[in-house]
Amino acid sequence: MVFGKCNMKRIFNILTAAVLVMSCSVENSDMVYDIAPIVSYIYLEDSDGQNMLDPHAREDSFDISRISAEFRGQTYAVDMSRFNETGAWISTKAYMPQFSGLMLQVDRYGKWMISFGELDGTENIANENLVINWGDGSSNTITIFNNFRWKWDGSPVITRRFYVDGKKQDTDIAVFKFVKNKK
Numbered sequence: 001m002v003f004g005k006c007n008m009k010r011i012f013n014i015l016t017a018a019v020l021v022m023s024c025s026v027e028n029s030d031m032v033y034d035i036a037p038i039v040s041y042i043y044l045e046d047s048d049g050q051n052m053l054d055p056h057a058r059e060d061s062f063d064i065s066r067i068s069a070e071f072r073g074q075t076y077a078v079d080m081s082r083f084n085e086t087g088a089w090i091s092t093k094a095y096m097p098q099f100s101g102l103m104l105q106v107d108r109y110g111k112w113m114i115s116f117g118e119l120d121g122t123e124n125i126a127n128e129n130l131v132i133n134w135g136d137g138s139s140n141t142i143t144i145f146n147n148f149r150w151k152w153d154g155s156p157v158i159t160r161r162f163y164v165d166g167k168k169q170d171t172d173i174a175v176f177k178f179v180k181n182k183k
Helices: 003-027
Strands: 038-046 068-071 074-079 101-106 112-119 125-133 139-150 158-163 175-180
Touching: 038 125, 038 139, 068 101, 112 125, 139 175
Parallel strands: 038 175, 074 101
Antiparallel strands: 038 112, 068 074, 068 125, 101 112, 125 139, 139 158
16 A cells, blocks of 8 residues: 555644644643552561550560661651550641651551551652561561552552562552560
8 A cells, every 4th residue: 555645644643633632631631649658557466466566455575665667777766655545646637648757556446556657659669678676676577669650641550569578468558467476
């Protein structure tokens, strides 16, 4: 099949217009995406299933205040100051994403945990280690992988993976449970 100069130019112009229309519709899209931050929720139980992070029911031999986390060359002590006696957050404003470091808190089911974050959900993180030092000489490592990019249509693509002590987790949800043997 032979195309004349006029037909080739017409095809080129049509393809160019299509690309421009698609790129303009992506850039001028009214769609707003709320990208979830990365927050690691960490639970600690003893071998009998008792929550070791509950300051009201834990063994005296385990000191929550000695827990720390290492991430990107920084060490974060566990912050126990931002909750009241029931574990509810003391807060005066609506939720705004922010990095809080390592926090002791209660989940919505009343279980005590520590959380680490928030990390920017749009940041590419290539297997960075979050080391939880339990304050008794033991530690666990959570490795974080986050790949964020925009597709040609303007929608986000996020790949998140977590590893615990080198073992890939079956989910991209950052909830971890550790069990310590009683001493």
